[in-house]
């Protein structure tokens with residue numbers, strides 16, 4: 526049953542392309558406005574920032590700040606780790622110089638803004654501290670306890686966590702009003718998206734200051750509330766889950782990826798996994814497996830790939846295989862056989878998947894989740910979800926974002942498909958009540974914008 530009528534996912538008219546571009550522009554401008562925070566809220570000064578952790582994120586965040594002339598104290602646990610981080614900053618800048626986009630003098634000026642330290646005490650006078658240590662609640666809480674004890678009153682204490690509950694981090698301090706999430710994306714000196722995560726007690730001027738800082742850094746700051754994965758990763762979970770289920774149900778990785786690139790993504794999700802490393806999040810996931818609900822289906826195939834040593838490009842094989850020194854994903858009969866065997870082991874009859882089916886399952890899970898986020902106020906408005914996706918997740922620009930394309934398809938069509946998928950696949954496809962309401966009222970996501 527094709528309930529979306531004749532909607533064409535794979536070609537976009539010039540007029541629709543222009544509308545999508547106008548929507549993206551509107552969404553970028555709109556994101557900064559927070560309904561309950563006055564536009565003239567006095568901002569806290571941000572003249573000196575301390576970044577805790579000189580790993581992938583800490584270095585990129587430090588560079589983003591140095592790029593706009595803000596002095597940074599970059600704090601690590603050891604001189605070795607600090608040296609590695611500083612070297613990464615130098616290497617990143619050197620690449621930009623080599624590309625002719627930065628002069629050597631500018632590179633030196635920017636690097637001079639970043640001072641390394643192995644003393645947490647050196648964060649004490651910072652106006653803003655951004656914590657970017659390992660994704661570990663106990664570690665982050667111990668750091669926030671230290672920061673609470675040593676930072677000057679009024680310092681903003683931010684965590685770059687990808688998904689931990691920032692309220693639980695704020696709770697260990699005596700100043701939860703100063704604690705906020707600042708979710709940068711990797712590489713942080715390149716990626717334009719910044720999710721500002723509002724906690725239960727975050728003061729309005731802290732939000733306003735971070736949103737403005739994001740703007741100063743040339744980023745799009747989007748406000749989110751606490752929710753697993755905030756806005757971006759919450760939708761992304763739905764996207765990857767369905768892509769993986771599609772593979773368990775009969776599609777092969779290259780078929781899903783080809784459909785996604787035909788839709789407009791630069792890369793398919795399985796090629797992305799192989800690039801990022803299939804082991805990203807492996808430990809966390811393994812730890813969660815014992816206690817997660819058993820009433821629903823989980824996509825664990827990626828864990829099995831890791832157990833087989835198929836980590837992706839770095840191990841020469843993952844969802845694809847790779848020739849030495851070449852990042853082109855090549856079909857691998859061995860993994861295709863493994864997937865087929867796994868489907869049989871799980872009792873899933875494999876069947877051919879059409880492109881339309883593939884794209885609907887990858888896209889409609891995101892739309893449904895987006896509606897759930899809107900209903901709970903996790904995202905303020907549909908355009909915030911769209912701009913999150915356009916700037917942080919490589920969503921094809923010509924489609925204007927998941928909520929924008931949902932309106933174009935027609936919410937009644939989208940809901941009919943979600944209901945069909947719910948009947949067929951159960952739990953994960955429970956239709957969002959807001960989506961049902963909009964359809965009942967003959968409205969679109971755009972109608973929620975105001």
Ligand SMILES: NC(=O)c1ccc[n+]([C@@H]2O[C@H](COP(=O)([O-])OP(=O)(O)OC[C@H]3O[C@@H](n4cnc5c(N)ncnc54)[C@H](O)[C@@H]3O)[C@@H](O)[C@H]2O)c1
Nearest residue numbers: 578579580581582601602606657658659660686687709711
């Ligand atoms: N890598 C990503 O794509 C990404 C994207 C968004 C957010 N994040 C989040 O950013 C945070 C950092 O991730 P990452 O990828 O940069 O990790 P990473 O492993 O590259 O770096 C973490 C750094 O923190 C340092 N560190 C650990 N304990 C410390 C302490 N007590 N004091 C000072 N430094 C300490 C480590 O030595 C290490 O250099 C995590 O919370 C992660 O979830 C990561």
